[in-house]
Amino acid sequence: MAKRPTSQNVADMAGVSKWTVIRAFTPGASITEESRAKVMAAAGQLNYRPNLLARSLATNLTHQVAILVDDFENPHKLPVLERLTLELQAEGLVPMLVNINERFGHVHALLNAGQRQVDAVILFGTAFRNETLQDARLEGAAPMFVLARDSQIPGVPAISCDATIAIEELCAHLREQGYRRPGFMAGPQTLSTALGRRRSFKTFWVRHGVEHVPELPAKSYSMTSGAEAVRHYLQETSAGDRIDVLMCENDALALGALDVLRSEFGLRVPQDIAVAGFDNIMFADAPAYDLTTYEQPIEDMVKTTIDMILGRRERQTVQLRGRLVVRGSTKRT
Amino acid sequence: MAKRPTSQNVADMAGVSKWTVIRAFTPGASITEESRAKVMAAAGQLNYRPNLLARSLATNLTHQVAILVDDFENPHKLPVLERLTLELQAEGLVPMLVNINERFGHVHALLNAGQRQVDAVILFGTAFRNETLQDARLEGAAPMFVLARDSQIPGVPAISCDATIAIEELCAHLREQGYRRPGFMAGPQTLSTALGRRRSFKTFWVRHGVEHVPELPAKSYSMTSGAEAVRHYLQETSAGDRIDVLMCENDALALGALDVLRSEFGLRVPQDIAVAGFDNIMFADAPAYDLTTYEQPIEDMVKTTIDMILGRRERQTVQLRGRLVVRGSTKRT
DNA sequence: TCCACGCTTGCTACCGGTAGCAAATATGGT
DNA sequence: ACCATATTTGCTACCGGTAGCAAGCGTGGA
Numbered sequence: 001m002a003k004r005p006t007s008q009n010v011a012d013m014a015g016v017s018k019w020t021v022i023r024a025f026t027p028g029a030s031i032t033e034e035s036r037a038k039v040m041a042a043a044g045q046l047n048y049r050p051n052l053l054a055r056s057l058a059t060n061l062t063h064q065v066a067i068l069v070d071d072f073e074n075p076h077k078l079p080v081l082e083r084l085t086l087e088l089q090a091e092g093l094v095p096m097l098v099n100i101n102e103r104f105g106h107v108h109a110l111l112n113a114g115q116r117q118v119d120a121v122i123l124f125g126t127a128f129r130n131e132t133l134q135d136a137r138l139e140g141a142a143p144m145f146v147l148a149r150d151s152q153i154p155g156v157p158a159i160s161c162d163a164t165i166a167i168e169e170l171c172a173h174l175r176e177q178g179y180r181r182p183g184f185m186a187g188p189q190t191l192s193t194a195l196g197r198r199r200s201f202k203t204f205w206v207r208h209g210v211e212h213v214p215e216l217p218a219k220s221y222s223m224t225s226g227a228e229a230v231r232h233y234l235q236e237t238s239a240g241d242r243i244d245v246l247m248c249e250n251d252a253l254a255l256g257a258l259d260v261l262r263s264e265f266g267l268r269v270p271q272d273i274a275v276a277g278f279d280n281i282m283f284a285d286a287p288a289y290d291l292t293t294y295e296q297p298i299e300d301m302v303k304t305t306i307d308m309i310l311g312r313r314e315r316q317t318v319q320l321r322g323r324l325v326v327r328g329s330t331k332r333t
Numbered sequence: 334m335a336k337r338p339t340s341q342n343v344a345d346m347a348g349v350s351k352w353t354v355i356r357a358f359t360p361g362a363s364i365t366e367e368s369r370a371k372v373m374a375a376a377g378q379l380n381y382r383p384n385l386l387a388r389s390l391a392t393n394l395t396h397q398v399a400i401l402v403d404d405f406e407n408p409h410k411l412p413v414l415e416r417l418t419l420e421l422q423a424e425g426l427v428p429m430l431v432n433i434n435e436r437f438g439h440v441h442a443l444l445n446a447g448q449r450q451v452d453a454v455i456l457f458g459t460a461f462r463n464e465t466l467q468d469a470r471l472e473g474a475a476p477m478f479v480l481a482r483d484s485q486i487p488g489v490p491a492i493s494c495d496a497t498i499a500i501e502e503l504c505a506h507l508r509e510q511g512y513r514r515p516g517f518m519a520g521p522q523t524l525s526t527a528l529g530r531r532r533s534f535k536t537f538w539v540r541h542g543v544e545h546v547p548e549l550p551a552k553s554y555s556m557t558s559g560a561e562a563v564r565h566y567l568q569e570t571s572a573g574d575r576i577d578v579l580m581c582e583n584d585a586l587a588l589g590a591l592d593v594l595r596s597e598f599g600l601r602v603p604q605d606i607a608v609a610g611f612d613n614i615m616f617a618d619a620p621a622y623d624l625t626t627y628e629q630p631i632e633d634m635v636k637t638t639i640d641m642i643l644g645r646r647e648r649q650t651v652q653l654r655g656r657l658v659v660r661g662s663t664k665r666t
Numbered sequence: 667t668c669c670a671c672g673c674t675t676g677c678t679a680c681c682g683g684t685a686g687c688a689a690a691t692a693t694g695g696t
Numbered sequence: 697a698c699c700a701t702a703t704t705t706g707c708t709a710c711c712g713g714t715a716g717c718a719a720g721c722g723t724g725g726a
Contacts, residue, residue: 004447004473006712017676022713030674047472052448053395054713057386058681067430072415075408075615082405085432094449097400097430099418114337115385116427139380140337223615255619263620282408282556286588287596288621339682350706355683363704365692387683391711 005046014042025050056117065093065309066113066142070100070126073222074252076279080124080148083302091306093119106132114141120309125149127188143315145305148296150196151317159305161296162319167200167247169324170276170294174245175208177332179274183243185216185229185253197249197278214243218253226256234265244273245330251277251284251293258289258329274330290328297322338379347375358383389450398426398642399446399475403433403459406555407585409612413457413481416635424639426452439465447474453642455480460521476648478638481629483529484650492638494629495652500533500580502657503609503627507578508541510665512607516576518549518562518586530582530611547576551586559589567598577606578663584610584617584626591622591662607663623661630655 007021014021016035023029024039042048056062065088069077085095096118098109106128113121121141125148133144133153144156151158174182184201202213216233218225226248234242248254254277261267261275269275277284280295297320304320307313344351349368356362357372375381389395398421402410418428429451431442439461446454454474458481466477466486477489484491507515517534535546549566551558559581567575581587587610594600594608602608610617613628630653637653640646 004450008712018712019676019714020674023675026714032674035674047470049444049448051390051450051712053386053390053450054681054711056681057384057390057683057712058714060681062386064429072411073615075411078405078408078411081430082432085430086434086437089432089437094445095430095432096397097414097418097428099415099422099428101419104419104422111382112427115382117384117386137380223619255616259620282406283588283616286556286621287592288588288619341682351682352684352706353704356705359684365704368704384682387681387711389711390682390713391684393711 004051005048006051007048010039010042010046010048013046014038021048022050060117062117062119063093064096064116064118066096066098066109066116066118066121068098068100068106068109068121068123068126071221072099073220074125074250074279075281075283076251077125079282080298080302083298084122084124084147084305087302087306091310093306093309100126107135107137110138110141110144114138118142120145122147122305122309123149123151143309145308145315147301147305157308157315158317159301159308160319161294161301161322163196164200164319166278166294166322166324167197168204170247170292171201171204173292173324173326174247174274174276174330177270177274177330179245179330179332180210181242181244182210183214183216183233183246185218185226185246185248185257187218187221187225187249187253189217201247216246218249221250221252223252223256223259226253227260228256229253230257230260231264234261242273246273246275248275248277251279251281251291253277254291254293255281255283255289258291269329270332274332276330280325284325284327292327292330293325295323295325337384338381340381340383343372343375343379343381346379347371354381355383393450395450395452396426397429397449397451399429399431399442399449399451399454401431401433401439401442401454401456401459404554405432406553407458407583407612408614408616409584410458412615413631413635416631417455417457417480417638420635420639424643426639426642433459440468440470443468443471443474443477447471451475453478455638455642456482456484458482476642478641478648480634480638490641490648491650492634492641493652494627494634494655496529497533497652499611499627499655499657500530501537503580503625504534504537506625506657506659507580507607507609507663510603510607510663512578512663512665513543514575514577515543516547516549516566516579518551518559518579518581518590520551520554520558520582520586522550534580549579551582554583554585556585556589556592559586560593561589562586563590563593564597567594575606579606579608581608581610584612584614584624586610587624587626588614588616588622591624602662603665607665609663613658617658617660625660625663626658628656628658 007018010021011018020035021039023031024036088095121144123146130153146158148160182205184198186198205213216229218229254275258275267273277291277293280293284291284293300320308315340351340354343354353368354372356364357369421428454477456479463486479491481493515538517531519531538546549562551562587608591608600606610624610626613626617624617626633653641648
């Protein structure tokens with residue numbers, strides 16, 4: 001394969017120095033129209049475009065942003081990734097997608113991103129331990145931003161959906177519909193950065209006189225875990241003691257639960273039991289599910305994150321307001 | 334923020350030259366255990382790691398691979414992206430995710446990837462015109478690979494699921510179940526690279542004496558388009574003339590169709606009409622859908638692509654065999 | 667006519683590595 | 697002890713740009 005032409009090649013052809021070539025490609029640089037035309041003609045012939053790698057090395061700016069993701073099971077990731085890539089690209093930033101898993105952990109990924117000199121790292125909904133991000137080796141690495149999750153780490157801003165408001169709105173709706181025996185399905189609790197949804201949920205019901213809120217623990221944030229969790233709960237609980245509304249930490253769990261409630265236990269939703277989720281994934285809207293849920297302000301979150309990355313906004317944790325989406329799975333009437 | 338240390342900084346601290354520092358970090362380089370230890374001690378102190386940008390510039394290898402995606406509506410993208418990122422990372426390659434859309438087309442993306450000196454570009458299921466990829470400006474750009482789609486472009490290998498075998502297997506199953514009035518729901522046909530699924534489907538039924546195979550055109554590969562397409566078909570067709578099995582070009586279309594068949598027209602699946610899809614997305618397995626479908630050999634496709642990128646396998650178009658997944662939506666018995 | 671000034675162009679030094687040659691040092695055989 | 701050979705280390709040149717200074721050039725005013 002032919003080697004890519006460099007500014008020097010273009011310069012030779014146009015009969016100018018390589019710096020003049022560079023200037024022709026630098027907006028606002030000092031160059032005559034005549035030289036620019038000569039350069040552009042030669043560049044067009046040779047099919048020249050500046051090497052961004054070399055530019056990055058010299059300017060110490062790569063315009064690359066790493067996005068760390070660890071849960072590809074959740075369909076919610078897709079629309080956020082779409083938005084994130086779209087908006088990053090609109091700002092001339094290039095998204096680097098990093099798959100976090102057992103073999104490729106946060107520290108590994110962050111060190112790697114650092115070596116590649118990325119301008120910023122977005123931890124998109126990944127489950128991390130606070131200590132991990134405070135690893136000494138990460139000193140002086142690229143600035144980090146936590147998206148769609150909490151973060152207690154000083155200096156690492158989190159941009160997420162305001163869980164307190166969200167859960168208040170959701171619960172107010174559930175109470176209004178007459179539900180009084182709430183249960184909560186929670187994802188893995190091993191991480192200190194667990195979402196505040198569970199806490200807000202309990203707080204609401206305690207305030208309204210419901211002391212005991214059963215918890216259905218799920219192994220992961222997936223449909224199958226949601227199915228398992230509700231199956232286990234129903235097998236262990238007598239019909240009389242059963243909850244009448246199940247709030248799930250996200251839609252994936254909720255949809256898994258819904259399937260089991262209906263197809264395995266023959267329960268009617270929402271007559272026998274209501275179900276609500278969080279995220280408003282595409283399938284929540286399908287007639288087969290018709291799930292009440294809460295939509296995160298994706299666009300707002302993404303734009304806020306990018307504004308912080310570009311320094312157009314103060315880098316600090318913010319919680320943005322989402323939107324309640326009421327559907328059939330919680331409408332008793 | 335403190336500037337990252339360079340090999341020179343480490344060298345000064347360890348009392349050696351910067352080249353010795355580099356050698357300490359180069360596997361198999363000629364260096365004494367003693368020097369390496371000195372260097373590593375200093376490097377540890379300073380928290381030094383080689384700058385991969387500089388390395389890439391010098392070696393003309395970035396170990397970056399661009400992945401072009403244009404349809405984030407399809408849930409099938411997620412598991413493939415997971416696998417792709419996982420396997421790329423396992424080979425020390427970094428995935429760059431590029432969102433292709435109206436504002437950011439193929440040529441733009443390819444030129445950009447070229448400027449960033451990526452080692453390869455993967456067109457993952459994107460809808461492109463042949464002429465686009467033959468744009469003169471793309472001369473000498475990074476090698477391209479088409480994943481999960483056909484490609485007629487010479488020099489651009491496509492790695493996809495063998496549609497002929499897949500459709501043969503699917504149709505054989507449908508015929509065996511007694512279905513004799515097949516219909517096909519096709520995605521947008523504007524592109525010359527349309528999938529071969531439709532052709533194979535017609536071929537099968539013509540061979541088995543079914544001359545007329547109605548076609549249900551969908552505007553895009555999404556659930557809502559699938560819903561629309563089937564809605565339109567049922568409104569236009571009298572009950573007697575109706576098909577008894579609907580094959581959809583992918584699962585997203587199939588699930589949208591299923592929802593409409595059941596909830597809007599009160600049809601029973603598979604008794605009144607059977608439905609089959611393609612891709613085996615997560616929700617195809619849900620009790621609410623229980624969709625018969627065909628699973629693409631994701632792992633095999635991804636590994637083959639990477640082998641070609643790394644030059645471990647000849648760069649040529651291959652079609653790999655997937656797996657038929659029979660579920661309730663086509664089981665009459 | 668001459669010089670001051672502004673715009674344009676070319677230059678050196680640099681970003682942080684790699685490649686491969688040459689010098690310095692270590693090892694071994696006789 | 698001494699030289700041949702192998703290993704280790706340092707060096708120059710380079711990858712393809714950027715930054716900012718200095719020289720070249722053209723123009724206008726005195």
